[in-house]
Amino acid sequence: ELVRQGEALKRTEQMVDKMDQDLKTSQRHINSIKSVFGGLVNYFKPKTPEGKPEQNGTPEYNANNRLKEAMMSSKEQESKYQESHPNLRRLDNSGLLILVDSISSVQCDAYPKNQHLRAYHQKIDSNLDEMSSGLSRLKNLALGLQTEIQEQDDMLDRLTKKVETLDINIANTDKRVRQL
Numbered sequence: 684e685l686v687r688q689g690e691a692l693k694r695t696e697q698m699v700d701k702m703d704q705d706l707k708t709s710q711r712h713i714n715s716i717k718s719v720f721g722g723l724v725n726y727f728k729p730k731t732p733e734g735k736p737e738q739n740g741t742p743e744y745n746a747n748n749r750l751k752e753a754m755m756s757s758k759e760q761e762s763k764y765q766e767s768h769p770n771l772r773r774l775d776n777s778g779l780l781i782l783v784d785s786i787s788s789v790q791c792d793a794y795p796k797n798q799h800l801r802a803y804h805q806k807i808d809s810n811l812d813e814m815s816s817g818l819s820r821l822k823n824l825a826l827g828l829q830t831e832i833q834e835q836d837d838m839l840d841r842l843t844k845k846v847e848t849l850d851i852n853i854a855n856t857d858k859r860v861r862q863l
Contacts, residue, residue: 685750685831692838699845706852713859747834750827753820760820 794801 685828685835689831689835689838692835692842696838696842696845699842699849703845703849703852706849706856710852710856710859713856713863717859717863747827747830750831753823753827757820757824760816 794804
């Protein structure tokens with residue numbers, strides 16, 4: 684959703700730049716209508732290309748890399764999580780074998796000698812590992828979202844300044860047209 688909003692902000696900023704360019708062209712026409720001298724000044728002023736408005740430092744919009752990486756790693760971890768979660772995976776005997784293999788691969792010295800207690804501790808450890816990877820995933824997503832929000836906040840500040848300037852210029856142009 685943030686990426687979509689960022690793209691919308693970028694399009695809005697481009698439209699404001701185009702409006703500013705059109706307003707400058709309108710002011711040139713008003714100058715040429717208003718007086719002969721204004722027409723002479725416009726004749727010698729360099730023309731800006733009408734095909735492409737100036738961007739005023741607006742780079743091509745791309746979501747930040749941190750958010751993209753977090754989303755991709757989150758999708759990878761999500762599939763692993765769904766495979767290991769008891770309510771999300773298909774029940775078959777191979778899952779039991781994987782659980783037994785993972786339990787036996789853990790060092791036996793760290794767990795009690797009682798087999799039931801050992802299995803319980805190993806189950807707790809595996810649950811804590813899953814929680815840790817889930818929290819890591821959430822942290823990366825949160826950091827990516829934070830970076831994206833900061834970038835869009837900067838874009839909004841820049842857009843606000845442009846719109847305020849454009850509003851003042853439109854009011855001045857309107858006033859000049861009414862005086863004609």
